[in-house]
Amino acid sequence: MLKEKNIKYPNKRVFGIWLIWIGLIVIIGTIFGGKFMINPIIFALGFIVGKIVIFRMTFIKKHLSYGPNSKFQSNINTISILMMFVLIFLFSGKYIMMDDLRMTWFGALLATAIHFITSAFVYGKQLIILSILLILNVFIGIFNSNISFDYFGYIDGLIKIIFGIFLLVPAKANDR
Numbered sequence: 001m002l003k004e005k006n007i008k009y010p011n012k013r014v015f016g017i018w019l020i021w022i023g024l025i026v027i028i029g030t031i032f033g034g035k036f037m038i039n040p041i042i043f044a045l046g047f048i049v050g051k052i053v054i055f056r057m058t059f060i061k062k063h064l065s066y067g068p069n070s071k072f073q074s075n076i077n078t079i080s081i082l083m084m085f086v087l088i089f090l091f092s093g094k095y096i097m098m099d100d101l102r103m104t105w106f107g108a109l110l111a112t113a114i115h116f117i118t119s120a121f122v123y124g125k126q127l128i129i130l131s132i133l134l135i136l137n138v139f140i141g142i143f144n145s146n147i148s149f150d151y152f153g154y155i156d157g158l159i160k161i162i163f164g165i166f167l168l169v170p171a172k173a174n175d176r
Contacts, residue, residue: 008124010066014054015123016167017064019130021050023160030153037105037149064168073122080118087111102149103142109156110138123167130163 025046029038054060069077091107113134120127134156141152 007066009122011064011069012123012167013064013066014060015119016164017060018050018054019160019164019167021054021164022047023157023164025050025157026160027154027157030150030157033150033153035101037101038153069122076118076121080115080122083118084111084115087114102145105149105153106138106142109152110135113138126163126166130159133159 025043026038029040029042029046032039032042068074088108088111091111092104093107095101095103095107113131116127116131116134120131137152137155137159141147141149
C-alpha cells in the first residue's frame with residue numbers, strides 16, 4: 001500500500017477501478033440483457049467478482065491505495081451501501097412485483113446514483129457530479145418510455161467508466 005500523509009481520499013483510485021469495472025458490467029449486461037434489460041446473471045456475478053477482486057485483493061490496494069479510509073469514511077461508506085440497498089427496495093420493489101423490468105432497473109440505477117452523493121465523503125466531490133449525471137439519465141429514461149432501455153444502460157455504464165478513469169488521475173495531490 002502506498003503511504004502518504006494527509007490524503008483526503010486515500011482510496012479514490014481503487015474506487016475508480018470499481019467504477020470502470022461496474023460500468024463495463026452494466027454495458028455487457030445490457031448487451032446480453034434481452035427481455036431482462038440488463039442480464040441479471042452477468043450483473044450479479046460481475047458485482048460479486050468485482051467486489052472481491054477490487055476491494056479485497058492486496059495487489060490492487062498495494063498499487064492504488066494511499067492507505068486506509070478514516071473511521072468516518074469507513075462508517076459513511078457502510079451507511080452509503082446500506083442506503084443504496086434500501087433505496088433499491090423502495091424504488092424497485094413494487095415494479096418487481098408488477099413484472100416491470102424497465103422500471104425495476106431504473107429504480108436500481110436511481111438508487112445507485114443517489115448513493116454516490118454520500119460516497120462523495122469517501123471518494124471525492126466528483127461523485128456528486130457523477131450522481132447528478134446518472135440521475136438525469138434515469139429520469140430521461142423514465143419519462144421517455146418510447147426510447148429503448150438499452151441506450152440508458154449504455155449511457156449509465158459509459159458515465160461510470162469515464163468517472164472511473166477520471167478518479168484514477170487525481171487533480172491535486174491533497175485531493176487524492
